[in-house]
Amino acid sequence: MKKSSSTISTAILSSLLFFLALPSLYLAARAEPCNAEDQKTLLEIKAALNNPDELASWNPNTDCCRWHALACDQNTGRIIALGIFHGNISGHIPPAVGSLSSLQVLVLRKIPDLRGEIPSTISKLNNLSFLRISYTNLSGPVPSFLSQLKNLGVLDLSHNNLKGSIPPSLSQLPRLFSLHLEYNKLTGSIPDSFGRFAGTFTDLFLSHNLLTGPVPKSFGNLEFRFRIDLSRNMLEGDASFLFGKDKSIMSLDLSRNLFAFNLSKIEFPDSLVNLDLSHNNIFGRLPEGLAELNLGGLNVSYNSLCGQIPRGGKLQSFGYLTYFNNRCLCGAPLPACN
Template sequence: MIMVLLIVLYLSAPALSKLCNQDKQVLLQIKKELGNPTKLSSWLPTTDYCDTIWEGVACVTDSNNQTCRVDILYLSHLNLPKPYPIPPSIGNLPYLNYLYLIDTNFFGAIPSSIANLTNLNYLNITYTNVSGTIPDFLSHIKTLVSIDFSYNNLSGNLPASLSSLPNLGEMIFTGNRISGAIPDSFGSFSEELILMRLSRNRLTGKIPATLAKLNLRFLDLSRNMLEGDASVLFGSEKDTVQINLGKNNLAFDLGKVEFSEILAILDLRHNRIYGTLPQGLTALKHLTKLNVSNNNLCGEIPQGGNLQRIKVNSYAHNKCLCGSPLPACTLVN
């Protein structure tokens, strides 16, 4: 039986070879555009990228089971001898579903050829030196589920057109130099969007009231220069698990805010938030991390729930916040 299987595999090998050559020249061109890095030494013209191991390449068979096409391109830690731009040839991989370019010294703008990847679901360009603006052409790739551009040198404004992506579930732009206001259109994202991380940028202005329409599970706008009312981001009807607004210039009455019942992490430190801590915080069974330090809060910390388990420094440096775990409130006659 084993011998029969070996014969079948041997006879089918030439056919598989033909089926797995559709994207070979594109991959070899990508390798060339990167200066033939050592880590891609497995990319050889004499082998097939689907039935041998090519570093960072995985394949999928088309719907007719006729050809193998590149489905995943994962290029990380390439240790290029000098900075290179992202290879424009990547846009010639029409079946690409996952594109990961990680921790490599790419430079320059994100190439417009990526707009040709009309089947792309996951776009991850992180820890590189790419610069320029977040490209508006991303709005044309309607299949996108996740965009992660964290820790690059991107600048300019957030493209308002991103909200037209019908399937986008994750948007991560942490650690860039993005400036300007959050577009009003960001309140028009579909219900698929559950994660938005825009922290460690240079965003300014007020948080748009339109964001009240979003039901985000994870939101991080920390370490920007946002100001004004952020209460639109909260609500008892939402499914928020984590919200981080720390180190901005936000100012609103926290005492009037209602929270998601599954909220686990709330970080509001270093703002100008005023009012009292809401009694509703005591009902949050999943709340494990809370930081409201360095604000203008006043009054007694509500007793109950997990609030007394929170570290003292998470309540520190407020106007007149008191009560366990802080010192007791002083009675005024």
């Protein structure tokens, strides 16, 4: 039976929290020792990374299921998770990683001397459901071959030096629900195909890049559950179709772009708790519906809004900086309207 995206999400996040909680991972009650081929591959990876101190426990004379930064399947002895966090590790991602055929979780994070491009051998990891390579100095493109990882639910390539356009083929990932590409040097437009992801999408982070053009209209048909962050790009045009009473988005950040649309008649989803529209060219009035929301964060500063700030809800609890530098916005917490 096919799992729902929420079930997949729970399973992946639960396993990841377990993985992050322990500095050295192994399953004590295993039926099988570590797979010999996996152990050989891990030693190749260690050698390719110049035998760093962080992998000192990777000793060929011990069971590799007891090595640091790994998790094994208790029934097969196959490596199912590999996570290296921090550390004085330099070089490229070893292509041998692609030989860990049972790998479900791969995390390489906060390794500033990790350089080069993402190796194509990662496309062989057919069981991979969680891929995080972040806070490194990886360069090159976001590889289109990642679309071959059909079990991938979370893809995080944030905080790197990736360049080029976003491959439209990522929309072919049938189980993907969380995508992080923020803090890179990506250019071009957001692919129109991104409005046709299967299932419910929880998180989309494309902020702090060099993206241009409009948000694809196809986004209006996609159900975002939690967060969209498109801030600090050079995106333009009308993004009002991201709103609507029928949506379930909780946090939306469109700040520091070139968006221009009339805010006056927009309806907001009841689920919305954080909204940042600052530093754009948005015009019109603030809708009365804003006062009905249980907002925890709001910023509409540096736009071209006019009229009185609606009274009620939490709108007067925000400081004047929330509304600052608009064409003719007035009313508490700004000066009274004439």
